[in-house]
Amino acid sequence: MISFKNVNKWFGELHVLTDINLEVTKGEVVVVCGPSGSGKSTLIRCINRLEPIQKGELVVDKMDVHDKKTNMTKIRAEIGFIFQSFNLYPHMTALGNVTIAPIRVRKMPKGEAEKLGRDTLTRVGLGERIENYPAQLSGGQQQRVAIARGLCMRPKIMLFDEPTSALDPEMIGEVLDVMRNLAEEGMTMMVVTHEMGFAREVANRVLFMDEGKIIEDAPPNDFFTNPQTERGKTFLSSILTH
Amino acid sequence: MWGFYFNELIRSLPFFLKGLWMTVAVAGLSLLFGTIIGFFGGIMRAGRNKPARIIVGVWVDLIRGTPFLVQIFVIFFILPGIGIELEAFPAAVIALTNLTASFITEIVASGILAVSKGQREAATASGLSGYQQLRYIVLPQAMRTILPPLVGQYVLLVKDSSIVSAIGVVDITRVGWLTVQRIPEGLMVFGLVGLLYFVICYPLINLSGFLERRMTVGSKRL
Numbered sequence: 001m002i003s004f005k006n007v008n009k010w011f012g013e014l015h016v017l018t019d020i021n022l023e024v025t026k027g028e029v030v031v032v033c034g035p036s037g038s039g040k041s042t043l044i045r046c047i048n049r050l051e052p053i054q055k056g057e058l059v060v061d062k063m064d065v066h067d068k069k070t071n072m073t074k075i076r077a078e079i080g081f082i083f084q085s086f087n088l089y090p091h092m093t094a095l096g097n098v099t100i101a102p103i104r105v106r107k108m109p110k111g112e113a114e115k116l117g118r119d120t121l122t123r124v125g126l127g128e129r130i131e132n133y134p135a136q137l138s139g140g141q142q143q144r145v146a147i148a149r150g151l152c153m154r155p156k157i158m159l160f161d162e163p164t165s166a167l168d169p170e171m172i173g174e175v176l177d178v179m180r181n182l183a184e185e186g187m188t189m190m191v192v193t194h195e196m197g198f199a200r201e202v203a204n205r206v207l208f209m210d211e212g213k214i215i216e217d218a219p220p221n222d223f224f225t226n227p228q229t230e231r232g233k234t235f236l237s238s239i240l241t242h
Numbered sequence: 243m244w245g246f247y248f249n250e251l252i253r254s255l256p257f258f259l260k261g262l263w264m265t266v267a268v269a270g271l272s273l274l275f276g277t278i279i280g281f282f283g284g285i286m287r288a289g290r291n292k293p294a295r296i297i298v299g300v301w302v303d304l305i306r307g308t309p310f311l312v313q314i315f316v317i318f319f320i321l322p323g324i325g326i327e328l329e330a331f332p333a334a335v336i337a338l339t340n341l342t343a344s345f346i347t348e349i350v351a352s353g354i355l356a357v358s359k360g361q362r363e364a365a366t367a368s369g370l371s372g373y374q375q376l377r378y379i380v381l382p383q384a385m386r387t388i389l390p391p392l393v394g395q396y397v398l399l400v401k402d403s404s405i406v407s408a409i410g411v412v413d414i415t416r417v418g419w420l421t422v423q424r425i426p427e428g429l430m431v432f433g434l435v436g437l438l439y440f441v442i443c444y445p446l447i448n449l450s451g452f453l454e455r456r457m458t459v460g461s462k463r464l
Contacts, residue, residue, distance in 0.1 A: 083360060
């Protein structure tokens with residue numbers, strides 16, 4: 001589904017991704033963790049070319065993301081992307097937020113899109129909040145609207161960039177629950193997160209990144225009980241004992 | 243004597259109204275064209291195409307950095323030298339459109355740039371095209387920032403239009419000049435001229451203030 005072959009990326013002089021090789025198959029849930037600045041967000045932002053790569057091959061759903069001539073609009077429609085800061089459209093209601101892309105990109109009739117939007121918002125537990133504007137919703141609710149916005153495109157892949165990092169602790173659970181359900185339904189997911197409980201319980205694989213490289217790639221149990229690198233060990237001890 | 247001149251002035255009112263109409267026509271047309279061009283300019287100025295950004299930037303700086311009176315002379319007196327003859331009226335509209343468009347370009351560009359980057363990223367990620375992002379996501383939000391100074395710019399436009407009298411357009415100001423030669427009561431004549439400008443500008447000033455309050459205080463719907 002997602003295939004990185006020797007992918008490299010630079011921000012100016014800064015080498016942010018070094019020789020990334022990675023295969024994610026359909027239905028897999030992959031958690032990406034690592035210290036800040038290790039390139040985890042950049043890694044998933046490359047997948048829908050929010051960030052272009054400079055070297056290597058990146059194929060998503062059989063389409064060449066590394067090729068500048070590829071029509072990204074088509075690929076992006078198949079990939080839901082969830083931001084740390086939600087990025088809901090503040091001038092639209094929850095329903096407006098989730099229906100704009102189906103209407104404008106998928107050319108879905110308005111009535112049909114609104115039915116889909118209502119159903120999807122209900123599915124993430126926001127059936128009562130359809131007419132609310134983002135400013136009237138809590139952080140956890142906003143992030144769930146953002147997830148519904150992604151789901152309304154019926155994507156093949158969902159990418160999460162630290163989806164709970166901007167939330168108050170008591171709201172993290174409601175967002176993780178939605179993500180857990182998605183994983184159970186077989187969605188292909190890549191999740192950048194520090195929620196190790198979620199990783200342990202839901203992920204098929206955990207990637208550990210440091211300085212732009214994937215230095216561990218293992219099932220969660222192996223990674224948490226027996227990390228192979230020194231960097232992984234220090235990271236785990238710092239994150240699990242705090 | 244004063245009463246006599248006052249009666250004369252009353253009798254000249256139709257002339258003043260003609261001037262008022264001319265001012266409204268020059269300013270109104272410039273407002274329309276200037277707004278359209280200014281929005282295109284602002285979108286380019288805030289856009290991704292670097293050459294377009296630079297060209298628009300240079301144009302804006304050039305217009306903002308020279309006196310309007312000089313610009314209007316250039317258009318009216320110098321263009322005929324290279325074979326482009328213009329009547330006073332179209333010359334006035336072109337000069338004023340050009341001036342207004344350059345200011346509106348800056349207003350629109352800063353409004354667009356004030357919309358957070360995350361908004362565009364979210365729209366990009368969901369597959370909206372560049373045009374759709376602008377149309378449905380960026381511009382509606384930018385309008386909140388754009389509207390109050392935009393209407394403020396319209397007030398300046400109406401007032402700046404008095405300068406077109408210098409090339410012979412018979413607007414309110416020109417009517418004042420002509421009238422004061424018959425009725426040598428400068429205060430009275432130009433008092434009336436000022437009043438007529440004020441009548442146009444005052445509602446706009448209020449509108450601008452109203453929009454400003456609405457956009458900042460009533461931001462519940464953001």
